[in-house]
Amino acid sequence: MVIPDYKKYLAGERLPHIWCAGCGNGIILKALLIVLAELNFKSEEILLATGIGCASRAGDYISFQRFQGTHGRTLAFVTGLKIARPNLRVICLIGDGDCAAIGIGHLIHAARRNLDVAVLVANNLNYGMTGGQFSPLTPTKSLTSTSRAGKLGATLDICRLVEVAGANYVARTSVFYHGELRKFIREAISKTGFSLVEILTPCPTYYGRYNKIGGPGEMLIWFRDKTVPLNKYLQMNPEEQKEYFWRGKLVERDAPDFYTRCKNGGGPDD
């Protein structure tokens, strides 16, 4: 593969970044920047909208437009921004706590409106920035700093949630599959309407350490072994399914997006 010049999107002078050694956030950022270079966007055509958390610090390392909202609210800010600037290509990079806990209301409604935005969810299976607490996406039984005896609550599948809510494109993969990751990101950004890519990514500092998975390398292998293609996953029995993450494309469709509906309706909308 010929890697296009993605470095023009990187604010090199801002490095080094704050992420731990072996963190997956750098892999996600690089995948995104490569896709932007492939699609050859001009700086003023794109905006990276982030929330609060480890992954959301990505905005500090890019040279193009960046918006960082408050914790959980990024998609609500973007709803207003996209009405004012319908042609701006907005990529939203948020963590699992940000989108599935505090911000889940906005996530559902952004998908329901079919807001034209590509949401990349960096799912590191815990709250990294605050020291490794469980999130709604943390697998049941996981050890975290707030579930020392194993998480009791159920795990949420946000991909299925936004599919039902009305998203045009939903996929999930892991940073282990870099080619697939770039493909999904490319498809999500190219899609008009709401698209979401859930990206399973290692947090060796907390999730990996608490759950004795090992260092960065072992975590990548763990994600390889823990993910199964969607069709294979669907053939498993429910007990078996609990041990795995499915990966692949869940839905791809072309329902009219929020702005188009709003314009055509010529009137108020929610």
Next chain:
Amino acid sequence: MTEEKNRVQFLSGNEACVWAGIHAKARFFAGYPISPATEIAEICAQELPKHGGFYIQMEDEIGSIAAVIGASLGGLRAFTATSGPGLALMQENIGYAAMAEVPCVIINVQRFGPSTGIATKPAQSDVMTTRWGTPGDHSLIVLAPSGGQECYDLTFAAFGLAELFRTPVIVLIDAVIAHLREKVTVKTEEKFFLINGDKRVLRVTGLVHDSFGYSSDEPEVTEKLITRLAQKIEGHQMLLPRPRFYGSERPEVLIISFGISARAARQAVYLAEQEDLAVSLLELKTLWPFPEEEIRKIGAKAKTVLVAELNRGQVQREVRACGISPEKVRGINKIDTTVITPSEILNEILTVIKND
């Protein structure tokens, strides 16, 4: 409003706020239904699309103010309206707008609180919430209309001030003014310059940031930012609506009031003047930053200062903090959901003067 060309209209406070927004070229409203502010959303839903604008009903007030901030960053003049419980939900993002310097206008129609309180009854008890509801040292602008015309004029001004100072501006009205119908002269011909929405690279964050918009935790960068955010507003108060003064220059009794209570005070002072009493009234138009200088100057010449407000003394506390000797300052307060009447203020004036 039936015929827009008519310059004189018969409008409720809520309606006047909407038309001020539309005439000030606001083209985006995001909101969530809440009494007693709902008519603002209803009229925006009807009228904004006719003026090339957008109405969006968000999932909650947190989302409403977030969408307003997003639209404003995208170059649309934007506003929202709410009441106490909704204002409470908006606070984090109001702080965001202050920190990230995003112009936006919030109309807060005060109702009786705390909590759900009484949704349809008036109060003036959000004075401190508007100022300090969001955490951290910051400054913002709060304007307090006392009737339909001022709802129009101050909301109109709010959009310009929000952009001039790059800050959230709160227009603080109450359930009575919101629903009181009065004659309002509108200015459909006014020229308005849009200063936001240019083509520069947008790099915005609520984290402490340097002048390029990149986050920073350097002590010098932090101190410079926080000082500038406060100073840019507090150092230019003469650009904000100044208090209105009526009556005697050396009063026996000075009334300080705002909003609906100032209307009663106006009548009370008029009645007192008929009795040849030296009484005057200072009506606050800008509540925050607090007009300390005017209050100190006029308050020093008064024998007694009475602060009339529908709360337990939020503005009274600030008046004392202006350096007026505390024994001179008293409150006329009501917290029973009814408004202060002119005769109640007049009785206070007469009691004060009789006891002197």
